[in-house]
Amino acid sequence: MGIDVIVVGLGFGADFVPIYQAHESVGRVAVVDSNPDRTASVADRFDVADRFASLEEALHAPGWDAVHLVTPVALHAGQVQQVLKSGRHCASAVPMATTLNDLDQLIAAQDEAGRNYMMMETAAYSREYFHARSLLDSGRLGRPAYFRGEHLQNLDGYPPYWLGYPPMHYVTHALSPALALTGERVESVRCLGSSRLTSDHIGVAGEGFGTEAGLFKLSGDEDLVANVTMSFFQLGRSYLEGFSVYGDSGALEWPQLEGGPMKEFAMLPHEPGQRGRVVIEKDVCPTGAADLLPESLRRFTDGGHSGSHPHLVHEFVSSILEERRPRVDARTAATWTAPGICAHQSALQGGTEVFVPDYGAR
Ligand SMILES: NC(=O)c1ccc[n+]([C@@H]2O[C@H](COP(=O)([O-])OP(=O)(O)OC[C@H]3O[C@@H](n4cnc5c(N)ncnc54)[C@H](O)[C@@H]3O)[C@@H](O)[C@H]2O)c1
Structure with a gap:
């Protein structure tokens, strides 16, 4: 039981896989990378059964509540919109986008989809x-x-x-x-x-x-x-x-x-x-x-970016379960x-x- 999460982009993104797996309110975790060797090696390392070859393939699969994008910057704006339009909640690595026009489009996409968008800002x-x-x-x-x-x-x-x-x-x-x-x-x-x-x-x-x-x-x-x-x-x-x-x-x-x-x-x-x-x-x-974290996530505060990763995961997951906007929603992300x-x-x-x-x- 719990929400099912797909992690896309397994460079920096690989760090988040074991944190989602350890979260008591997360059910299944899937991984995606356009580089099949990377997908296989990360999936094997963390014993992940669900692997997709592309974001498109993952979004066509039934189920799956949320997607966490950790792909190159130029892809963020387009991929976030794809995810939100598919009816999933979407977390994205920074930056949200690199043009003011894309920021406006992502705010509109969040509002229209009625799903959560969260920018995963480690510094906060x-x-x-x-x-x-x-x-x-x-x-x-x-x-x-x-x-x-x-x-x-x-x-x-x-x-x-x-x-x-x-x-x-x-x-x-x-x-x-x-x-x-x-x-x-x-x-x-x-x-x-x-x-x-x-x-x-x-x-x-x-x-x-x-x-x-x-x-x-x-x-x-x-x-x-x-x-x-x-x-x-x-x-x-x-x-x-x-x-x-x-x-x-x-x-x-x-x-x-x-x-x-x-x-x-x-x-x-x-x-x-x-x-x-x-x-x-x-x-x-x-x-x-x-x-501030559930017991199962506390050990991850020893990790990268000053222990921020488990807090980001917990906020994203909690916001979905509590049916509220995450702290760094699309408007706050655009503001930053x-x-x-x-x-x-x-x-x-x-x-x-x-x-x-x-x-x-x-
Ligand atoms: N502190 C932070 O918040 C922090 C730190 C590092 C990186 N980042 C962000 O994380 C993102 C990824 O950074 P990185 O250093 O891992 O980048 P990277 O380029 O090293 O890795 C990106 C991964 O995404 C995969 N990928 C590329 N296109 C894809 C696609 N269309 N579908 C699926 N997978 C695809 C690549 O194969 C690669 O494995 C960037 O947006 C970066 O800005 C944030």
């Missing part, structure tokens, strides 16, 4: 995110004042579809924590490209930049800004993917080097006659929020994705301010 379920959330909720950071995000990753040698990929089209990991923590959206963005792509790095998207640096103005009366740097090419720096949050009485900073401790800051009250306020700093290694599309547009226009549509996310 990471240990660090849960820690930042608890610091803000307990008042230890004070009022939010500023955000930073960085995703620096060298994509040389990745599958060819990544060649020349506009870095801001993948902004969600670095930006969504600020939006999730505040509940705000991005009103407008000014972004500059840095390091014009060399001819050997230009891909299907055409000319662009190895690095893009954007200032995202959040909605609300506080004039908050998220300062996000994205880089995929031509930057001699090791991998970094994280966010920092600053309040008026404390802060939480992502480590300079992945895997290191975060820095937590607490600013003491101002003393008369003192120049500047004293700030106490300490190292923290957030442990996550395994207690569109700022990057607009940021790349701004970079191509030399840094002009670009206004971001309001998708009416709750």
Whole structure:
């Protein structure tokens, strides 16, 4: 018994197969990859009986309640629509899509199908995110004042579809924590490209930049800004993917080097006659929020992307069972994705301010 789930795309997607299998409310799990060797090897590794040769074949099979797409970015928009039109619920890897038109189409597809769409944003379920959330909720950071995000990753040698990929089209990991923590959206963005792509790095998207640096103005009366740097090419720096949050009485900073401790800051009250306020700093290694998960999924919080994968699976499955929208439904996903599309547009226009549509996310 339970819902039956098909996982499509078995590179990163393979990580999710054992988590669905362990979920007490999931019945059967099937796998699909366009590469039959990969399908066979993942199915054998996790003892999966149900294997399909293509998404189309899977969608023609009777039964099966939900599909989790972990396929290349350019396929997301079309495949999500195929899944929703077939009457199944659909989870999709980030990004939701890479054009504003596709974001609109996916919101319409979710609404018309009356099925759940969820963008599987790892950054909004990471240990660090849960820690930042608890610091803000307990008042230890004070009022939010500023955000930073960085995703620096060298994509040389990745599958060819990544060649020349506009870095801001993948902004969600670095930006969504600020939006999730505040509940705000991005009103407008000014972004500059840095390091014009060399001819050997230009891909299907055409000319662009190895690095893009954007200032995202959040909605609300506080004039908050998220300062996000994205880089995929031509930057001699090791991998970094994280966010920092600053309040008026404390802060939480992502480590300079992945895997290191975060820095937590607490600013003491101002003393008369003192120049500047004293700030106490300490190292923290957030442990996550395994207690939010069913017992059978807790062991997976030791896994990739800061323990986020079991939380994503649990939210997707629970939203279906509870007949409610998932936390990152199509409107929220568009709210987190569109700022990057607009940021790349701004970079191509030399840094002009670009206004971001309001998708009416709750
Ligand atoms: N932290 C995160 O959220 C995170 C991390 C890594 C990757 N991703 C996303 O996950 C997706 C997959 O990433 P990856 O690194 O595994 O990519 P990949 O290209 O290495 O693997 C994609 C897999 O999908 C298969 N595939 C391609 N076309 C298919 C089709 N039409 N039907 C079925 N299978 C098909 C390929 O054979 C391959 O096995 C991407 O969209 C990426 O953006 C997200």
